[in-house]
Amino acid sequence: MDAVAALAALAQDNRLDVFRLLVQAGPDGMAAGAIAEALDLAPNTLTFHFDRLRMAGLATVRREGRSMIYAARFETMNALVGFLTENCCGGTACAPAPACKPARKRSRVPA
Amino acid sequence: MDAVAALAALAQDNRLDVFRLLVQAGPDGMAAGAIAEALDLAPNTLTFHFDRLRMAGLATVRREGRSMIYAARFETMNALVGFLTENCCGGTACAPAPACKPARKRSRVPA
């Protein structure tokens, strides 16, 4: 993982919003059009931001009919948080890195 | 804390290196000149990067004699990691955010 690339990908308002939406959408992802509508962004602008997220390893695409479905890559985000956690504590993690998983529909919430 | 500003501040090779060095240096900080030498960066370039880190709340300065001593602001880094942890897990933290503290000279390491 390239930490600087991942940080740069998230260091922009619209792109951070897009990624947050993707995280909320979970592993099934979300159609480009739906994201464009949710965030009120022009589709071509969105393509530009998707490219950045993908190049940083933070998102994937697949085609589904006419739609392009984008999904968050949680493992990359996980690695990024791990990197930052290690580097914010002087080279030694101050706590085990939290495991970031796709939001699951939890029927049972662990205490 | 402005997450985008903090992300942008760290999303650059030299600046990330500077911040990592500051984290290693701990709360006492490090003189600008020492950082310039350690990372082989021009002093004026460094001033530019320090400004970014400071504006993002990731560093502080104080004068000590002729030297300017820069230090990492751990609380901001902490908040950033917290923000990312929450946002990488679909709005709910998947684990308590790790407390990132200045590297301490630990005489006793907790089990």
Add this chain to the structure above:
DNA sequence: TCGTCATTTCAATAATCGTTGAAATATGGA
């Protein structure tokens, strides 16, 4: 006061960024 060390300020530059509008491409349905 003078010189030197440590750092900042300023102006200039090339490179990258985010957005726009227009045109192209791909898919599915009538």
Add this chain to the structure above:
DNA sequence: TCCATATTTCAACGATTATTGAAATGACGA
């Protein structure tokens, strides 16, 4: 096949970025 939908590609633009060199500022010691 023709049309509409969904998204991408492309060229252009102003804005921001990181770096450089030269000059300025501030602090200390002789």
